[in-house]
Amino acid sequence: MLATGTGAVQAGAGANTASPPPSVAKTRLRLINATVSRGGAVLLGTMPFAAVAVAYLSASAQRLAVNANDKLLPAPAQMWSAFFDLATVPDKRSGDLILWADTYASLVRLFAGVGLATLMALLLGIAIGFIPRVRAFLLPFVTVVCVIPPLALLPILFIALGLGETAKITLIAIGVAPVMVRDIANRVMELPPELIAKAQTLGGNSWTMVLRLVLPQIMPRLITCVRLALGPAWLFLIAAEAIASTEGLGYRIFLVRRYLSMDVILPYVVWITLLAVATDWLLARLSHTVSPWAHPESDK
Amino acid sequence: MSRIVVRGLEKSYGDARVLERVSITAEPGEFLSLVGASGCGKSTFLRILLGQERQSGGVVVIGDRPIVPEPTPQRGIVFQRYSVFPHLTALQNLLLVEDFRSGGPFGRVFGARRRSARQEAETMLERVGLGHARDLYPASLSGGMQQRLAIAQTLLGRPQILLLDEPFGALDPGIRVEMHELLTELWNEHGMTVVMVTHDIGEAFKLGTRVLVFDKVRHDPEFPSAYGATITYDLKLDRKSRASARDVAEVAAMVGTTRLDSAIATTAS
């Protein structure tokens, strides 16, 4: 299955014995060299999703056949109607469309937290990576802060900052920032010394080198960093919302858990996944736009 | 255009001595070719002249004052690799020179100054035969094109001293000859002092006005890194009567090159 390309060539040659000799010798390629055609890649990539869907559908159908009121594995139609209601029917108490209110509240927290962390990564990462004195001053501290488990700080944040937005945004920011700062600092320290020497021979000073050399060089890495940080950021967001909140995607999931409302929880998980995938895709596009030089394969 | 005076230069990394007792005076406008066995400290010497590294002992005077221990626009450099900025197109690489020179808070020049910088950059691109590649990123330039761009960029900085560390080491012979012509022309135009490290003896004799060999004179069999290399051979070449084949052979023997025939051939051409 992995060697789809080779398989197709062999099948073709077998079907038509009068065909001219193939231009490429028919040999069994090593696994690492047997490339996958575009169609084959789509097919292979879809299979795990299909497998999960099939497994869920059959398990759900079995349970519902035994007990039509089973809440654990709701049928797709049930989930869709629950989700559709949350998206279109205003809540009786608040008058909000719950799905959109939750999404908005969560995304604001997520982007505020990750945005703050990105800003810190940019400022501190470049300063630590580029200026030896700042490195001596801050690198040991950042290295230690990196290993503190952020969730252990959550109670402290709630006590110190109250149960409002500030604590949640702070949790996300301090949850992902230290690793980002370290990563950016490392990347700056890895810049070829030749480039830095050359920039100085052209008259660059510390500040103009930050602007014209360091910043553009680390931009692709910064975006990758944000993409990687979004995973933990969602984790911290949902954790904070589960504990203290009145709206948000994480809050909703934990709220309806009490009623075993899998018909809400499952669509919410899918919705969160879609949001995360979309953000990741947008950031990947952004990297291509901002740093075309770092993605030569997409030049055309 | 600046004199370089080195007296009793030493460089050690920990216990390992790389250079010792290096003394030399280069007159303004001279073209020094540095050759020597691999690992003998030629690049180290160049990095000290650049200001990227500090000597462990001795003095280096450039112009009429001791060397500033950091790279400055007085000295330009072309390395074998990493010589141009990969995030900028060919034209932007050259424009960057004026941007850096301005030293403004944005690291960029605007208006009339930008237009004239652009003019100058475009002229220079044509000059080194890269007019057609102005909007390409270095990743899509060949090795020879990248080095031409690097030289153009360095010269736009108008350095008094040009340092070259195996600038053509990665290029094939045909391109090398082209680059030799380009470099000689630019050197004649600008008249800067050049210090070039090379492994190609022929190139050293063809381009240089003076050939220097770095080698160890003292050896300690117990502890090979106890002594460093120094200048063991210093030949001034006359522009009119070029080096004799005997000189070339002598230097080649010192450096231990096996490509003697090609070295003599390059020199003769």
Ligand SMILES: Nc1ncnc2c1ncn2[C@@H]1O[C@H](COP(=O)(O)OP(=O)(O)OP(=O)(O)O)[C@@H](O)[C@H]1O
């Ligand atoms: N930063 C460093 N720390 C420790 N040792 C170093 C350092 N830089 C260079 N050396 C040592 O100094 C010696 C000289 O190195 P250098 O790069 O100057 O040689 P080179 O003559 O340019 O060699 P090549 O012809 O191969 O380029 C080598 O033995 C190298 O191991």
Ligand SMILES: [Mg+2]
């Ligand atoms: Mg070297």
